[in-house]
Amino acid sequence: MIKLTINGNEAEAAEGQTILDVARELSIEIPTLCHHKAIPPTGACRICVVEITAGARPGLVPACAYPAQDGLEIQTDSERVRESRRMTLQLLEARCPEAKVIQEMAAEYGALDLPLERKDEKCIMCGLCVRVCKEIIGPAATCFAGRGPEREISTPYKLLSEVCIGCGACAFVCPTEAIDPAEFCSIALEKIPNEFNCGLDSRTPVYIPFPQAVPNKPVIDRENCIHFRTGGCGACKTVCPADAIDYDMEDKVVEEEVGAIVVATGYQLMDPAVYEEYGYGKYPDVVTSMEFERMVSASGPTGGGLHRPSNGELPKTIVFLQCIGSRQETDGKPYCSKICCMYTAKHTILYKHKVHDGQAFVFYMDVRSGGKNYEDFVRRVVKEKVATYLRGRVSKVFPRGGKLMVRGADTLGGGQVEIAADMVVLAPAVVPSSGVQELAQKLRIGYDQHDFLLEAHPKLRPVETNTAGVFLAGACHSPMDIPESVAQASAAASKALGLVTHERLTREPTIAVVDELTCNGCFECENVCAYKAIERKEILDKDGVVTAVLAHVNEGLCQGCGACGVTCRSKSLEVEGFRDLQLFSAISAISR
Amino acid sequence: MSEQNLFEAPAGWLKSAVDALLSDGVEVVAPVGAEDGTVDLAPVSSSGAITLEYLNVNQPLKRLFFPQTEVLIEFERQDDGDIDVKSQSAPPEEEMVVFGCRPCDTAALDVLDKVFAWDYDDLRYRERRERATIVAFACTGPDPQCFCVPVGGSPHGSQGSDVLVFTRDDGSALLEVNTPKGEKLMERLGAVARPAQPDSGLPDVPDIHTGFDPEKIKLWLDDNFENEFWAGASLMCVGCGSCTYLCPTCHCFDIVDEGIWNRGERRRNWDSCSFGQFTAHASGHNPRPDQAARYRQRVMHKFKYFPERFGLVACVGCGRCLRACGVGQNLVSVLHDIEKT
Amino acid sequence: MKADGPATDALRKEAADLLSRGDVGVVIGYGRQDDADLAAPVFARNAEDADRLVFDDHCLGNLAVYLPRSEIRAMGRAGVVVKGCDLMAVNVLLRENVIKREDVVLIGTHCAGVGEPQLEKCSTCDVHSPEGCDVVVGEPVDQPKVDEEQRYKAAAEIDAMSVEERWDFWRSQFDKCIRCYACRQVCPLCYCKRCIVEKNIPQWVATSAHLRGSIAWNVVRAFHLTGRCVGCGECERVCPVGIPLGAINQKMSRHVGDSYGFHSGLSADQEAPFTVWSPDDSDEGIL
Amino acid sequence: MSEEKPKKDGQDKWEPRIIAFLCNWCSYAGADLAGMSRFGYPAPIRVIKVPCSGRVDPLFVLRSFEQGADMVLVSGCHPGDCHYTSGNYHARRKLLAFRELLTFLGIDPRRFKISWVSAAEGGKWSSLVAEVTEEARALGPYKEFPRSVSEGVSDEG
Amino acid sequence: MTNGDSVRGNTALTPLDYRPAKMRIESITDETSDIKTFRLTFCDQDQNEQFEFRAGQFGLYSVFGSGEATFCIASSPTRRDYIECSVKRVGRVTNDLHECNEGDIIGFRGPYGNWFPLDEMEGKNLLFVGGGIGLAPLRSLIWNCLDLRDKFADILILYGARTVADLVYKEELKTWRERDDVKTIYTVDPGGETPDWDGEVGLVPVVLEKENPSPENTIVIACGPPIMIKFALFSMRKLGFPFESVYTTLENRMKCGVGKCGRCNVGNRYVCKDGPVFRYSDLLLLPQEF
Numbered sequence A: 001m002i003k004l005t006i007n008g009n010e011a012e013a014a015e016g017q018t019i020l021d022v023a024r025e026l027s028i029e030i031p032t033l034c035h036h037k038a039i040p041p042t043g044a045c046r047i048c049v050v051e052i053t054a055g056a057r058p059g060l061v062p063a064c065a066y067p068a069q070d071g072l073e074i075q076t077d078s079e080r081v082r083e084s085r086r087m088t089l090q091l092l093e094a095r096c097p098e099a100k101v102i103q104e105m106a107a108e109y110g111a112l113d114l115p116l117e118r119k120d121e122k123c124i125m126c127g128l129c130v131r132v133c134k135e136i137i138g139p140a141a142t143c144f145a146g147r148g149p150e151r152e153i154s155t156p157y158k159l160l161s162e163v164c165i166g167c168g169a170c171a172f173v174c175p176t177e178a179i180d181p182a183e184f185c186s187i188a189l190e191k192i193p194n195e196f197n198c199g200l201d202s203r204t205p206v207y208i209p210f211p212q213a214v215p216n217k218p219v220i221d222r223e224n225c226i227h228f229r230t231g232g233c234g235a236c237k238t239v240c241p242a243d244a245i246d247y248d249m250e251d252k253v254v255e256e257e258v259g260a261i262v263v264a265t266g267y268q269l270m271d272p273a274v275y276e277e278y279g280y281g282k283y284p285d286v287v288t289s290m291e292f293e294r295m296v297s298a299s300g301p302t303g304g305g306l307h308r309p310s311n312g313e314l315p316k317t318i319v320f321l322q323c324i325g326s327r328q329e330t331d332g333k334p335y336c337s338k339i340c341c342m343y344t345a346k347h348t349i350l351y352k353h354k355v356h357d358g359q360a361f362v363f364y365m366d367v368r369s370g371g372k373n374y375e376d377f378v379r380r381v382v383k384e385k386v387a388t389y390l391r392g393r394v395s396k397v398f399p400r401g402g403k404l405m406v407r408g409a410d411t412l413g414g415g416q417v418e419i420a421a422d423m424v425v426l427a428p429a430v431v432p433s434s435g436v437q438e439l440a441q442k443l444r445i446g447y448d449q450h451d452f453l454l455e456a457h458p459k460l461r462p463v464e465t466n467t468a469g470v471f472l473a474g475a476c477h478s479p480m481d482i483p484e485s486v487a488q489a490s491a492a493a494s495k496a497l498g499l500v501t502h503e504r505l506t507r508e509p510t511i512a513v514v515d516e517l518t519c520n521g522c523f524e525c526e527n528v529c530a531y532k533a534i535e536r537k538e539i540l541d542k543d544g545v546v547t548a549v550l551a552h553v554n555e556g557l558c559q560g561c562g563a564c565g566v567t568c569r570s571k572s573l574e575v576e577g578f579r580d581l582q583l584f585s586a587i588s589a590i591s592r
Numbered sequence B: 001m002s003e004q005n006l007f008e009a010p011a012g013w014l015k016s017a018v019d020a021l022l023s024d025g026v027e028v029v030a031p032v033g034a035e036d037g038t039v040d041l042a043p044v045s046s047s048g049a050i051t052l053e054y055l056n057v058n059q060p061l062k063r064l065f066f067p068q069t070e071v072l073i074e075f076e077r078q079d080d081g082d083i084d085v086k087s088q089s090a091p092p093e094e095e096m097v098v099f100g101c102r103p104c105d106t107a108a109l110d111v112l113d114k115v116f117a118w119d120y121d122d123l124r125y126r127e128r129r130e131r132a133t134i135v136a137f138a139c140t141g142p143d144p145q146c147f148c149v150p151v152g153g154s155p156h157g158s159q160g161s162d163v164l165v166f167t168r169d170d171g172s173a174l175l176e177v178n179t180p181k182g183e184k185l186m187e188r189l190g191a192v193a194r195p196a197q198p199d200s201g202l203p204d205v206p207d208i209h210t211g212f213d214p215e216k217i218k219l220w221l222d223d224n225f226e227n228e229f230w231a232g233a234s235l236m237c238v239g240c241g242s243c244t245y246l247c248p249t250c251h252c253f254d255i256v257d258e259g260i261w262n263r264g265e266r267r268r269n270w271d272s273c274s275f276g277q278f279t280a281h282a283s284g285h286n287p288r289p290d291q292a293a294r295y296r297q298r299v300m301h302k303f304k305y306f307p308e309r310f311g312l313v314a315c316v317g318c319g320r321c322l323r324a325c326g327v328g329q330n331l332v333s334v335l336h337d338i339e340k341t
Numbered sequence C: 001m002k003a004d005g006p007a008t009d010a011l012r013k014e015a016a017d018l019l020s021r022g023d024v025g026v027v028i029g030y031g032r033q034d035d036a037d038l039a040a041p042v043f044a045r046n047a048e049d050a051d052r053l054v055f056d057d058h059c060l061g062n063l064a065v066y067l068p069r070s071e072i073r074a075m076g077r078a079g080v081v082v083k084g085c086d087l088m089a090v091n092v093l094l095r096e097n098v099i100k101r102e103d104v105v106l107i108g109t110h111c112a113g114v115g116e117p118q119l120e121k122c123s124t125c126d127v128h129s130p131e132g133c134d135v136v137v138g139e140p141v142d143q144p145k146v147d148e149e150q151r152y153k154a155a156a157e158i159d160a161m162s163v164e165e166r167w168d169f170w171r172s173q174f175d176k177c178i179r180c181y182a183c184r185q186v187c188p189l190c191y192c193k194r195c196i197v198e199k200n201i202p203q204w205v206a207t208s209a210h211l212r213g214s215i216a217w218n219v220v221r222a223f224h225l226t227g228r229c230v231g232c233g234e235c236e237r238v239c240p241v242g243i244p245l246g247a248i249n250q251k252m253s254r255h256v257g258d259s260y261g262f263h264s265g266l267s268a269d270q271e272a273p274f275t276v277w278s279p280d281d282s283d284e285g286i287l
Numbered sequence D: 001m002s003e004e005k006p007k008k009d010g011q012d013k014w015e016p017r018i019i020a021f022l023c024n025w026c027s028y029a030g031a032d033l034a035g036m037s038r039f040g041y042p043a044p045i046r047v048i049k050v051p052c053s054g055r056v057d058p059l060f061v062l063r064s065f066e067q068g069a070d071m072v073l074v075s076g077c078h079p080g081d082c083h084y085t086s087g088n089y090h091a092r093r094k095l096l097a098f099r100e101l102l103t104f105l106g107i108d109p110r111r112f113k114i115s116w117v118s119a120a121e122g123g124k125w126s127s128l129v130a131e132v133t134e135e136a137r138a139l140g141p142y143k144e145f146p147r148s149v150s151e152g153v154s155d156e157g
Numbered sequence E: 001m002t003n004g005d006s007v008r009g010n011t012a013l014t015p016l017d018y019r020p021a022k023m024r025i026e027s028i029t030d031e032t033s034d035i036k037t038f039r040l041t042f043c044d045q046d047q048n049e050q051f052e053f054r055a056g057q058f059g060l061y062s063v064f065g066s067g068e069a070t071f072c073i074a075s076s077p078t079r080r081d082y083i084e085c086s087v088k089r090v091g092r093v094t095n096d097l098h099e100c101n102e103g104d105i106i107g108f109r110g111p112y113g114n115w116f117p118l119d120e121m122e123g124k125n126l127l128f129v130g131g132g133i134g135l136a137p138l139r140s141l142i143w144n145c146l147d148l149r150d151k152f153a154d155i156l157i158l159y160g161a162r163t164v165a166d167l168v169y170k171e172e173l174k175t176w177r178e179r180d181d182v183k184t185i186y187t188v189d190p191g192g193e194t195p196d197w198d199g200e201v202g203l204v205p206v207v208l209e210k211e212n213p214s215p216e217n218t219i220v221i222a223c224g225p226p227i228m229i230k231f232a233l234f235s236m237r238k239l240g241f242p243f244e245s246v247y248t249t250l251e252n253r254m255k256c257g258v259g260k261c262g263r264c265n266v267g268n269r270y271v272c273k274d275g276p277v278f279r280y281s282d283l284l285l286l287p288q289e290f
């Protein structure tokens, strides 16, 4: 076992570990640029230098390449070390003023603003990209080209590379974001839009879906993954220290027997491009509320920076348009999307946080702010002049002189208004998640004409469905905000628990029963039952031999609709309470 | 009965007879042809509807006296909870004359008479029988399915008929009177037929080619209630009621109530020992659980039980069951098989 | 004695093989009975019995009717001689779980049509050669093109009448019905352990052979076979009073064909039209 | 025929018997609404509540005629609205096929109505009932159909 | 064959038009969850006075609109002011009968069939073996014999049911037990007993063998479910009872009750006319179709 000291801390190292490895284990920060854990170190950039004070020949050595040795004493942040790094950074900064990491490091080491001639580059010539391509990925699509100051990273003969598989490993390892394989790869490489950020930025094929994902682990998007597309690459596997990547894993259909199902498939926003007058999809500065939400989010694509998508400038004037598609009988959704008024009020506040001197306008039809403290919130926005609320509809959004002209009616103020805006934010109608119809059909639950899922009873059984054991929570039921979704989810959860924690189920008595003496076992009833309540029951003789397979009604699932009994030709199925005899008697009595 | 029992009638006698009876207000039932070529006995309102082109009428004679469905009683619930119960109304007073049935069918009436008068005299059956005079037509051309002779009948059998008619090729006929009822009818028809010379010979009896010995068969049946034979012999039988419903001697029936909320009627309907539910109990137990047992019952009843009980075979050899069976079950082949074993 | 059909020898051989190998416990086929026009069923239990089998144009019956019978099941695996049309009934029995494919051996016969004169259904038959059988015997038969209209001719003739005329027509027909249930018993698809007419709580169908009862019975029978009837024509053939039941079946077959594109019996895994639905089904005639 | 006898309550006008099978969730509620909203609808309609139009066995229609109905109406939720998701789709197939069959047999199809009435359509219900009642009156008693019990004499087959 | 041949039934009802007499339900007793006993009187007072029957005979009872069903007359011929029947709910008519209330009017045709050979039983020991609702026909005879008690020697009643709840005529069982001129053994199938059950536990044939009654000068009358009867007869053979002195009843389905409808026959015997009471030795000669 190797024993050494770093910054006075005693440490143990295994054979083959570098000083960098040991320091990182001790959580001692050593900056690196040309180092990548997947690639054997070269110590080329010399940012990682540390000082050996004892145990070997004293002096500066690159931590990434220098092996840990017994008795070494090391300082990682001595004056000598800092000096060395400063000098390195000064040169790098001059060469690569564009590289953000260099800028930041240089700032830290006071290596900025030196009177050096600046080049306009990002590349620090560490060669990581070349090596990763050759040593790890294999194709060796990139190489150093030219000499001296002309030296650069390129492809052989500076041609579009036929061998580049577009894996992006080079870009991935590049410390300064200096390389973009799209520039030299003969395969057309498309950015993968980051769904979570409404496509406002892009992501890699292996990625963590969104910041709060559960579990918070990366997934591979097979459609875009180079390995799955070409069989090559494998970069992620090589670099994963936990060796967690297994390309042979298959999607699995997991079957679970459950006693209850809660449907919480939520909502999505309707595509506002269908309303041409607002110019969504045509003018980049017209965005949806969801896109806006991501833009102002600190974890969002812009890191919370609000810029006009068209030119990156701060939007000084912003217009929020409400009810895009909502409450529109003719060409939209007749219902109120319920959440837009409140989130727009929130958005105006967020906007004001980002652009203190900005001006926000809200075109609305009615402000619907029912809910605890909601009205106060909106009042505040209006009173404190966070935004100017204009009651009326916008008839047209069109560009003029770099601005977006928003023309609308102010029905309270009277007359036409026209606002020259930098950005327009649309609040599209809330609609159920796509595919919900299929799901509903699978679960045999109802949905309304807008595909929102149907509760069993609007007042008495609001989170239950007509299929026993299936419950609803959240915006899949109707547009609703988070508190309401949570309330419903809690209700659904307790209903579900109520169901699965009891030994016995209570149910309506009006369910179907099978006459086993006459059932033919044709299972025509099984097909018609919307609730999958008909099961196949094996009838055994006393020796345990199956003598017949007959219909059996799962009492927990049957809803008593009676469709099965009508289908059953031999009349072996009847719904209690609506037995054939009862209906015959009714017919007879009523015919007098 | 008087001496004179043979009458001579010229061609066209049937028309005159029917017209005369109709004008007297007598109900006349005679063979009528249907579009599909079948001939059945039906009330006629003129002699024109009658056909003479048939081997035998499709449906058996029994249904005139034992209809396939008939009301036994009618009932009506009164407002005070009492129930008014009425017997079935008696058949019409007027007489009925039936023309055209064959000797096998009339012979079958003997079987029915026995059953319906046994101990308890079935009132409605008796009334219907009493008002009817039966003028049977002797068989001229029995087909290969006919087998009246082995079961004690004959194409010229007079059993059960009041008058038996032998039609000659020229349309004229010899009428043989067998009962006082027949005599009365002849009196009534006075002009239509004249007494015939005792020596005006009857036509020859046509041949029946099928033969077996019911005695022999009964002997076998006596010992073979339990026998593999039945399972094999009944395999093709699908258990419908065709053979029994068309059989002139089969007489099983069911009694059911039908009605609306406060009124209804109790009906007697034909039933058949071929049906699976015929003897089934509420518990699911069925004394005749399979078609073998049911087919056995049919044969046993006709050739063993009935003769034991009433002294005659309950089959008259009309051959209807052979013709009607949709799957080709053939009573005669079965009897031959029995005879052979 | 009529000459044996050309398929007879092959049939006997196949049946004898199956029986002697013990592959089946019984072969249900046709046999000849004296001079009868109808070849009656034969249940061959051993290789010698197989010599009683024939196949010729007297083989009218649909032997699939015997497959659900407990007596037959008790004999073990059953070989059954099927014409193309009979096979369709087997398909429905398979679909409805009445029989299992592994419990039957289907001995198909190429069939140019049966009956003297030829049955109406044979003139519009499009399955002269059965498909999907375990064995097929006989000489393949040319499959003439079938005129769809011709297939529904009997129904079309009645359809052409006015409602009143139809009522008169059917009333006179149903008046004849003696409720012998031969139509049901001979139907391979009327295999119910207890037919609805035998259910008396409530009494769905009056058992009396009066017009009301017979209308109810014939309506029920036709409706229970809607979407299932394969048009083998057995019910009409055996009806002892000659009610044209086939026309009703045709009418309903045409209805499910035209409305839902469904033709019964084509395979064992079709879904019966009354057990499925489509939102696009016609709303015509609904207020 | 009993139908033509004057009614007990002194009205001497013949009124048709219309038996209506209404699904609990839509049409019955719609009829209820019609009642509550005082839309009012003609009296001859006699309602039987069933869970779902899919519960209406086509044979109930026949039964109703046998028991004396002059017209039968089956009403359920509009397609897509079924409380049990698909009962009305099943009903649609079966009932329309059944009507096809009745029509073919000469049983007057005008005497068998099918409708979709939602819980909200009180107005539709009352106008529909008015309409079919008018039609039933115009058609007159359904004498042709053999009833379970006819006055006095029984119909023998 | 049986005594029924020598003494014809009450044929007062010939000629026959199937019209039932009206009877009023005087009272209804719940025997078990699915068996009720109905006490009936004729609506027509004359009929009440004229009506006669013998133990073992049956009638066709009808609920108008629902149909007719066959039940034995469960009351004794010695009680002349009413008749009783006990009905198990199994089908259409029995269901509807169970729905009837006191005061309702039902129909009755009968009495039909033969009866137990009372003359032959005089001076003999009587062994009644009953199971379940099979006690109904026996009850008629038991009361008949008890009302004429001196005519018979020892009387032993062995009655069993599946469970205590399935025992019928619970009050009468008590009455019989309390009498000192009858011996009673009541039993329920193993598992069918309740904590306070003070009778036997065991199947009827088993209890019978344990009791070991003497066949000497004894006539056995056994009624019950076919399976019980079958094993009881085995036991009887073991105990040495000659089949000539064992009587039982058959319940083949019937519609007319008068030998016409053709479904109750066992061989050439009609249960409705030659039965329902059969001497066991005679039954053995018939095809086993019941």
Ligand SMILES: Cc1cc2nc3c(=O)[nH]c(=O)nc-3n(C[C@H](O)[C@H](O)[C@H](O)COP(=O)(O)OP(=O)(O)OC[C@H]3O[C@@H](n4cnc5c(N)ncnc54)[C@H](O)[C@@H]3O)c2cc1C
Binding pocket: A264, A265, A266, A267, A268, A269, A289, A290, A293, A339, A343, A346, A433, A435, A439, A473, A474, A475, A476, A480, A481, A482, A483, A485
């Ligand atoms: C711009 C904007 C701002 C908002 N701001 C606020 C706010 O500040 N406060 C507030 O209270 N509310 C706000 N809301 C409303 C809030 O987003 C919703 O109330 C909430 O998301 C509803 O939650 P949910 O769980 O029902 O649905 P969702 O959040 O939509 O979740 C549904 C989940 O189900 C998944 N899913 C869908 N279909 C399937 C399927 N077939 N199988 C498996 N999974 C599926 C989806 O991928 C999703 O993860 C805002 C809404 C918008 C549009």
Ligand SMILES: Cc1cc2nc3c(=O)[nH]c(=O)nc-3n(C[C@H](O)[C@H](O)[C@H](O)COP(=O)(O)OP(=O)(O)OC[C@H]3O[C@@H](n4cnc5c(N)ncnc54)[C@H](O)[C@@H]3O)c2cc1C
Binding pocket: B277, B279, B280, B281, B282, B283, B284, C200, E058, E067, E068, E069, E070, E071, E072, E073, E085, E086, E087, E088, E089, E090, E091, E092, E093, E094, E095, E133, E136, E137, E250, E251, E252, E253, E254, E276
């Ligand atoms: C001589 C005799 C005495 C009887 N005594 C009694 C008695 O004291 N108490 C009692 O509860 N029952 C008795 N039974 C049985 C009783 O007749 C039947 O349970 C009754 O007829 C059923 O009528 P249902 O209309 O309720 O049944 P249905 O609805 O007609 O039939 C229901 C089921 O019962 C079967 N069934 C119909 N009739 C009979 C029948 N006669 N016997 C057996 N099964 C039948 C049917 O096949 C069907 O499966 C007796 C039967 C006979 C023949």
Ligand code: SF4
Binding pocket: A514, A518, A519, A520, A521, A522, A523, A524, A525, A526, A550, A551, A567, A568, A569, A570, A571, A572, A573
């Ligand atoms: S439809 Fe009827 S017969 Fe068929 S499996 Fe279902 S209950 Fe049984």
Ligand code: SF4
Binding pocket: A511, A512, A528, A529, A530, A531, A532, A533, A534, A553, A557, A558, A559, A560, A561, A562, A563, A564, A565, A575
């Ligand atoms: S009644 Fe029948 S079809 Fe309806 S839910 Fe119950 S089992 Fe399913």
Ligand code: SF4
Binding pocket: B236, B237, B238, B239, B240, B241, B242, B243, B244, B274, B324, B325, B326, B327, B328, B329, C182
């Ligand atoms: S023998 Fe023929 S007609 Fe008679 S029941 Fe059997 S199949 Fe039907």
Ligand code: SF4
Binding pocket: B243, B246, B247, B248, B249, B250, B302, B314, B315, B316, B317, B318, B319, B320, B321, B322, B331
């Ligand atoms: S058994 Fe057949 S042949 Fe004999 S009488 Fe009856 S139908 Fe005719």
Ligand code: SF4
Binding pocket: C176, C177, C178, C179, C180, C181, C182, C183, C184, C235, C238, C239, C240, C241, C242, C243, C245
């Ligand atoms: S076969 Fe003919 S007569 Fe017999 S029940 Fe069927 S339709 Fe009626």
Ligand code: SF4
Binding pocket: A569, A570, C184, C189, C190, C191, C192, C194, C195, C196, C197, C220, C221, C224, C225
């Ligand atoms: S008619 Fe209907 S109930 Fe009767 S056997 Fe045929 S399918 Fe079954």
